[in-house]
């Protein structure tokens with residue numbers, strides 16, 4: 001009897017620790033993050049992204065390489081700003097604007113019919 005109780009308590013404690021570690025690992029930044037332009041001549045001012053405004057959406061919808069890569073930025077991979085690469089799926093431009101992909105800002109907003117889709121709704125002049 002005593003032993004069963006001990007095992008139960010131990011199991012509960014272990015499960016608690018496990019859930020806690022998942023919760024910590026899955027935390028999105030509470031503060032807005034700045035998405036940095038990797039080139040040297042940006043047309044617009046800097047862009048802030050809010051995780052709080054997107055809290056209802058699963059991480060993987062945007063961080064589509066989760067599980068495959070520990071990289072939680074987009075811009076380490078999507079860093080090519082050259083004109084020739086603009087249309088390629090791994091370009092800087094595609095990550096935000098690809099109309100047919102639900103991973104991109106514009107693509108998801110269009111698909112869900114929520115969130116801004118017009119240039120000046122997201123971008124501000126420098």
Ligand code: HEC
Nearest residue numbers: 026027028034035036049054057058059062072073074075
């Ligand atoms: C709607 C899209 C979206 C969702 C949903 C989302 N993120 Fe993000 N996250 C981003 C963008 C965009 C950035 C900025 C990446 C960059 O600057 O390259 C970012 C940045 C981050 C960063 C900072 C990376 C760094 O090193 O600067 C972390 C950590 C992060 N997200 C974790 C999460 C977690 C955990 C979740 C789920 C709970 C989540 N995000 C959900 C889009 C999203």
Ligand code: HEC
Nearest residue numbers: 062063065069071073074077089090094095098101103104
């Ligand atoms: C580890 C590298 C890596 C990370 C991190 C990454 N991507 Fe990608 N992304 C790619 C590659 C490579 C492709 C090309 C298709 C594929 O392999 O899935 C791609 C494809 C895409 C596409 C499809 C574009 C199209 O034209 O169909 C979008 C949108 C996208 N990524 C957005 C993002 C966003 C937003 C983030 C960050 C929240 C992000 N990616 C993080 C490497 C990455």
Ligand code: HEC
Nearest residue numbers: 049053057061062096102103104105108109112114115116
């Ligand atoms: C997978 C879907 C998805 C992706 C990807 C996504 N969003 Fe959104 N976004 C939404 C939804 C849904 C809303 C509406 C949320 C609400 O009003 O509660 C929204 C709302 C917004 C808003 C308006 C918030 C407000 O208070 O009116 C901004 C700004 C925004 N998104 C920026 C971005 C940017 C920038 C990116 C890319 C880095 C992005 N979103 C990527 C789904 C997405």
Ligand code: HEC
Nearest residue numbers: 035036037042043044046047096105106116117118119122
């Ligand atoms: C839902 C939000 C959203 C919409 C709508 C949007 N973009 Fe973007 N755009 C981004 C994000 C996020 C970045 C990456 C951060 C940055 O570079 O400012 C970006 C980057 C850019 C860049 C490279 C950075 C610079 O300042 O030169 C250009 C150019 C650009 N967008 C043009 C456009 C144009 C033109 C439209 C309309 C046809 C548009 N965007 C619509 C979110 C958006």
